[in-house]
Amino acid sequence: MAEQRTPAPVSTELWAERTGTREYIGHNGRGGQVLVGSQGVPGRFTPGELLKIALATCTGLSADFSLSRKLGDDFDATIRVSGDADRDNELYPQLDEEFELDLSGLSEQDRERLLVTVQRAVDKACTVGRTLQAGAKVSLNFTVES
Template sequence: MTEEAQPTTLWVERTGTRRYTGKSSRGAEVLVGSQDVDGVFTPGELLKIALAACTGMSSDFPLSRRLGDNYDATVRVSGDADRENETYPKLDEVLALDLSELDDAARDRLLTTVARAVDKVCTVGRTLKAGTEVSLTFDVDS
């Protein structure tokens, strides 16, 4: 009988004025705060990083299969916030790769395969494109 993996629990704890530490039950931590605080990510930056990381991870298998396990890749993500509506209306990603060893046809086939993989399995990108319902409840001491 196989043991089912328990879902990771995520939370943030307040550590100061507009400063939080994000934590996971797997022991990971990330510092979160406002843009004027050094050494932290803003929540919006984490959203963008999550998208870029998801794109990178989703493209890893087709790229490593064609380029080998030691290929270099950088996923840059950008997009300005609409502060009136507190949203990011558009996020732009650039996946930087060295494909100079491939001919044009092989490069085009690989990029098509990578785009399909990202569209199919990048949960963060798929969620952002589809929209999602978010609920907030309160657990308060009375």
């Protein structure tokens, strides 16, 4: 008779633990942490702010190779994300990104070419932006102790 084996548990790479009233710490399996809380809790990000930061950093990381190849490894960039929440429906109907770059050292033609290349890289590689645009489905399951 063959021995039955229990499958190894799946490693949870991301999780959030409650640390207080409307406060959590988000973790990843590499030791990273982020403090999360309600609006107005000092030193904490709201989940909506984290969503916007995830979009901005995904855009930046997706564009980084194309930009560093043309501007060098030490270029400065800031990506700002804005968008007001629709509190009746608890969602962000529109998120707007503003990518701030100093391209003054490039000709007009080189600037235009670089921005097209960057846009293509972001459209292809920014998983967060692509997920938001696709309208990802989310499921919620419960593990409860009896």
